[in-house]
Amino acid sequence: MKISYEWLSEYVDLEGVTPEQIAEELTRGGIEVDIVEQRDAGVENVVVGYVMEAKQHPNADKLRVCQVDAGREEPLQIVCGAPNVARGQKVPVALHGAKLPGGVKIKNTKLRGEKSQGMICSAKELGLPEKLLPTEQTEGILVLPEEAEVGSDVRPLLGLTDTVLELDLTPNRSDCLSMWGTAYEVAALLDREIWLPEAPAAHPSGKTKTVAIELDAEEDCPFYAAQVVDNLKLAPSPQWLQNRLVAAGIRPINNVVDVTNYVMLEYGQPLHAFDYDKVTDGEIVVRRAQPGEQVKTLDGVTRACDGETLLITDGTQPIGIAGVMGGENSEVTESTTTVLLESAFFAPPSIRSTARKLGLRSEASNRFEKGVDPERIVPALQRAVQLLQELAGGEPASEVTVEKMGDVEDVTVQLRHDRLNNVLGVQVKPETVRDVFRRLRFEMEERDGVYRVRVPSRRPDISIEVDLIEEVARIYGYDKIPTTLPWGQQSPGALTREQKLRRVVRHTLRDAGFNEVLNYSLTSPDRLKELPPLDKGIRPVRLNMPMSDERKVLRTTLLPQLVESAEYNVHRRQEQLAFFELGRTYITEEKKLTELPQERWELAALVTGPLAAAHWQGNNQPVDFFTVKGQLEMLLTRLGVQGIAYRAAELEGFHPGRTAEVLLNGRVIGCIGQIHLQVSEAHDLEETYAFQVQLAPLFEAAVTDPKYAPIPRYPSTTRDLALVVHQDVPAAELESAIRQAGGKLLVDATLFDVFTGKQVGEGKKSVAYTLTYRAEDRTLTDEEVNEVHGRIVEHVEAAFRAVLRQ
Amino acid sequence: MRDRLEALREEAASSIQAAESLEQLKELRIKYLGKKGELTSILRGMKDVAPEERPVIGGLANEIRSAMEKQLDEKESDLQEAALKARLKEETIDVTLPGKQAPLGTIHPIQAVIEQIEDIFIGMGFEVAEGPEVESDYYNFEALNLPKEHPARDMQDSFYITPEILLRTHTSPVQVRTMEAKEGQVPVKIICPGKVYRRDDDDATHSHQFTQVEGLVVDRGISMSELNGILLSFAEQFFGMELETRLRPSYFPFTEPSVEMDISCVMCGGKGCRVCKQTGWIEILGAGMVHPRVLEHGGYNAERYTGFAFGMGPERMAMLKYGIDDIRHFYTNDLRFLRQFKTL
Numbered sequence A: 001m002k003i004s005y006e007w008l009s010e011y012v013d014l015e016g017v018t019p020e021q022i023a024e025e026l027t028r029g030g031i032e033v034d035i036v037e038q039r040d041a042g043v044e045n046v047v048v049g050y051v052m053e054a055k056q057h058p059n060a061d062k063l064r065v066c067q068v069d070a071g072r073e074e075p076l077q078i079v080c081g082a083p084n085v086a087r088g089q090k091v092p093v094a095l096h097g098a099k100l101p102g103g104v105k106i107k108n109t110k111l112r113g114e115k116s117q118g119m120i121c122s123a124k125e126l127g128l129p130e131k132l133l134p135t136e137q138t139e140g141i142l143v144l145p146e147e148a149e150v151g152s153d154v155r156p157l158l159g160l161t162d163t164v165l166e167l168d169l170t171p172n173r174s175d176c177l178s179m180w181g182t183a184y185e186v187a188a189l190l191d192r193e194i195w196l197p198e199a200p201a202a203h204p205s206g207k208t209k210t211v212a213i214e215l216d217a218e219e220d221c222p223f224y225a226a227q228v229v230d231n232l233k234l235a236p237s238p239q240w241l242q243n244r245l246v247a248a249g250i251r252p253i254n255n256v257v258d259v260t261n262y263v264m265l266e267y268g269q270p271l272h273a274f275d276y277d278k279v280t281d282g283e284i285v286v287r288r289a290q291p292g293e294q295v296k297t298l299d300g301v302t303r304a305c306d307g308e309t310l311l312i313t314d315g316t317q318p319i320g321i322a323g324v325m326g327g328e329n330s331e332v333t334e335s336t337t338t339v340l341l342e343s344a345f346f347a348p349p350s351i352r353s354t355a356r357k358l359g360l361r362s363e364a365s366n367r368f369e370k371g372v373d374p375e376r377i378v379p380a381l382q383r384a385v386q387l388l389q390e391l392a393g394g395e396p397a398s399e400v401t402v403e404k405m406g407d408v409e410d411v412t413v414q415l416r417h418d419r420l421n422n423v424l425g426v427q428v429k430p431e432t433v434r435d436v437f438r439r440l441r442f443e444m445e446e447r448d449g450v451y452r453v454r455v456p457s458r459r460p461d462i463s464i465e466v467d468l469i470e471e472v473a474r475i476y477g478y479d480k481i482p483t484t485l486p487w488g489q490q491s492p493g494a495l496t497r498e499q500k501l502r503r504v505v506r507h508t509l510r511d512a513g514f515n516e517v518l519n520y521s522l523t524s525p526d527r528l529k530e531l532p533p534l535d536k537g538i539r540p541v542r543l544n545m546p547m548s549d550e551r552k553v554l555r556t557t558l559l560p561q562l563v564e565s566a567e568y569n570v571h572r573r574q575e576q577l578a579f580f581e582l583g584r585t586y587i588t589e590e591k592k593l594t595e596l597p598q599e600r601w602e603l604a605a606l607v608t609g610p611l612a613a614a615h616w617q618g619n620n621q622p623v624d625f626f627t628v629k630g631q632l633e634m635l636l637t638r639l640g641v642q643g644i645a646y647r648a649a650e651l652e653g654f655h656p657g658r659t660a661e662v663l664l665n666g667r668v669i670g671c672i673g674q675i676h677l678q679v680s681e682a683h684d685l686e687e688t689y690a691f692q693v694q695l696a697p698l699f700e701a702a703v704t705d706p707k708y709a710p711i712p713r714y715p716s717t718t719r720d721l722a723l724v725v726h727q728d729v730p731a732a733e734l735e736s737a738i739r740q741a742g743g744k745l746l747v748d749a750t751l752f753d754v755f756t757g758k759q760v761g762e763g764k765k766s767v768a769y770t771l772t773y774r775a776e777d778r779t780l781t782d783e784e785v786n787e788v789h790g791r792i793v794e795h796v797e798a799a800f801r802a803v804l805r806q
Numbered sequence B: 001m002r003d004r005l006e007a008l009r010e011e012a013a014s015s016i017q018a019a020e021s022l023e024q025l026k027e028l029r030i031k032y033l034g035k036k037g038e039l040t041s042i043l044r045g046m047k048d049v050a051p052e053e054r055p056v057i058g059g060l061a062n063e064i065r066s067a068m069e070k071q072l073d074e075k076e077s078d079l080q081e082a083a084l085k086a087r088l089k090e091e092t093i094d095v096t097l098p099g100k101q102a103p104l105g106t107i108h109p110i111q112a113v114i115e116q117i118e119d120i121f122i123g124m125g126f127e128v129a130e131g132p133e134v135e136s137d138y139y140n141f142e143a144l145n146l147p148k149e150h151p152a153r154d155m156q157d158s159f160y161i162t163p164e165i166l167l168r169t170h171t172s173p174v175q176v177r178t179m180e181a182k183e184g185q186v187p188v189k190i191i192c193p194g195k196v197y198r199r200d201d202d203d204a205t206h207s208h209q210f211t212q213v214e215g216l217v218v219d220r221g222i223s224m225s226e227l228n229g230i231l232l233s234f235a236e237q238f239f240g241m242e243l244e245t246r247l248r249p250s251y252f253p254f255t256e257p258s259v260e261m262d263i264s265c266v267m268c269g270g271k272g273c274r275v276c277k278q279t280g281w282i283e284i285l286g287a288g289m290v291h292p293r294v295l296e297h298g299g300y301n302a303e304r305y306t307g308f309a310f311g312m313g314p315e316r317m318a319m320l321k322y323g324i325d326d327i328r329h330f331y332t333n334d335l336r337f338l339r340q341f342k343t344l
């Protein structure tokens, strides 16, 4: 809402208060003022001139030499390039030394040999908002009204001495979508007088025209008032009215339409003028549309309605979409002489949904959506009729006709003084409270520390006690609320175990050189297909109305976006690309959600290229499977997770020979491997390795409180064991067989060498372990160790057809 | 004989002096003092010396032996010292060459800021609660006093999945979820960090996905002055400086009264600068007293209990604290950005 300071001062005593002070008070009171704008935009020394003569320039086809009476002793000679300049016009003249917006200064000069003592200005040159002006005012120079006084400053005439305050209103304060509402608010904040003149009802003097109102959708429209005005002479509105509309950001059209807009700004009640002659029998039927019914609105577009669209009809056909836009068939045109003025209450939900569906948001619908004040419906209508009489020669041709369902009653809300103080945490004096309600102009009775407040219908945002507490607080001043700390029962603060462990994961990976990324939860289905999640049968959750194809579904896996993060950085020549993300995936099997999807915390990490920075000593090897696996293992160690196994697997998007499922106690919780070359190459990545694991099972298995075990008291003995086995024997199986055969005395088995080659034979590999033997209660003898070691050898020989390598 | 001994003394002294290596020195030791060495071989001629002279010659020989031993030892120690010196010299490196830094990654700045916020509130007795990002219309709106067709729903244009399920537009649904879970117990003191989503085009100040930290306190006798106090204490800890707060009335459907909180500008200390648009104040969060209807939805008697709630944006807090100028940086994952936050 844009508020003209000059207009506002008609209703509130603003003496000695600057627009900036009002802005400050409003903002501190909860009505944020975004902009305080001087309308003159720096115009100085521009006066009204009378064009006495406009002759062709002797040396230039497109220029005219004008003699202009600008109230000076001598007429001024001004060369003008505008085609519309003509003798007898009143025009804005920038005199020698004048200033125009944008720092332009005007001086006497010569143009093609003719002296020019100033400039005749266009609307644009004066900084007027061209978009809001009718074309006849924006093409060429601005022609001023005939009554403009020659030699006088143009600024008051064009409303340029005014200041406009632009309010950024929260949805609860729709009462300030009007001059009156803002006047109440400013008067309360400043504690000033207020004058809100009302227009009396105008009665027809001669023959009357019929108006018959029928409300067929009571819930959507419980209150409708109308009056017919005839004998209208359509013309441009007077300058002062145009100025006010322009200041409010509304385009002047003609005196009839302008009056409806003016009263909307003044009272907050949108009005609509139908051409009475197009309304069959003066009948108004408000009803819901038939599904599929069409209405051509006055912007020329044919709108298809559904069963919820509220229509204004004349009983035979729709003549407008209620509260949103009038119909073309009943539009006020140049030939209109009689109008039916509508002032009504349309239910906010109905207007909101229709405006939304049709994509039509207007000044009117904006007010109806938030609820207009039923008490202003008739006064606004009367005011409009009064203005049509004054400005358009109109005469009332019917009485004010009202159809309404029930009466609106003022709301009474109680406020307990104790409660006020308890909620604010401050001691407000009763006289302060009384004063606040006086300033707000709320009637109030006080008894035993309870205020019974009659809330006027213009403030529908106030319905319960806390609403009044807020009113008191904002008028009393939030700056008077102290800072204290809660004294009540103290509670210990803490993270949950899961939250702590998530931090452990983050910090461990960070310390290992990984960079945490944050990717969007919304992605494209195609991206997910490239590296699909392990789960079968799940469907990505789909948005109903996505903003773009890129953000259509919720991710079911984190890896595809990590690949993208890597690609983004490769394209920016970044190195040491190691990323991780901790985030949720959204899992459902439902095609159409009936319940919330499962949100699963997952960890994904990805490394590509060398992990270490290039160093003058060399050794920045590209990452390989075992480096990344080692990083995962390190993390698992840090979390105290045991029971993890890796099982070779062929997974979509991964290298078929370099990928494993990660199992926790036999259950798949994730995967690790090389990203398939087709994928990594498509994203300009070198060999890339990644893993993704679910956090919930990991955290369930995590043991982060260590249990002390005594330091061994007896020495251990080690023996190396080198075996030749078939190449396909997984090392993990071999190791578990060794450990099993070794029993309690074998305390460790460390694989230290693997190789293939001619020495070991085709299709074979040599695997070497260091086995550590120890007993808790004695030093083992050679014989004892030999016995266990022998048992191990026998076992693996039998189980894997392993051959001991000498 | 005496002459031969004297000659030997001279010769040995000069050869020992001239020795250049420990090996050479070892050879000299054998040559002069060994069992078959020159001194021994001279002394073999003792039988030819007159008996009265023998003690004298013997004395001289001993004197020469110990002198030679002393010279050898001294020389040995000199040579050892020289060798060590030489080795150390040879091992000298350019200590200004770059070290081999162990790779150090980064925590995402938004995450780091969330952790800072969590830690401050944990210190003030808050728990950290979480809730679903895909939320029901009920928890996201209705339970928060935003029934369908409420005009304030426009303030948060949302991503719907079905008419009843959407991506949460704020972390406020956790308020009612937490109250329900607490089953009427007090105090309720939680903060809830998390991702939220709105239908905004991504630009320097908007992102369709961002994070919020919601806070909720419910107890008997909770007042606005405590809201003011807790949030001032938080802001001072977060920015690490003494600040002032200013409450301005605002509007949120789920709080009443509702306020926006400004703090004295952390950039200029309140004098006025570009960041605070010369006002000396910067807005950091929205807050208010929990609306009675929200308390009732959470199962708390609004007559007996009061509470306050607040919500802040970690993106904004990070931008203010670290001087970041564009919200898109947080979601681009450019290492040139992320690596600026290694110390967090």
Ligand SMILES: [Zn+2]
Pocket (backbone or CB within 6 Å): B265, B266, B267, B268, B269, B270, B271, B272, B273, B274, B275, B276, B277, B278, B280, B281
């Ligand atoms: Zn500042």
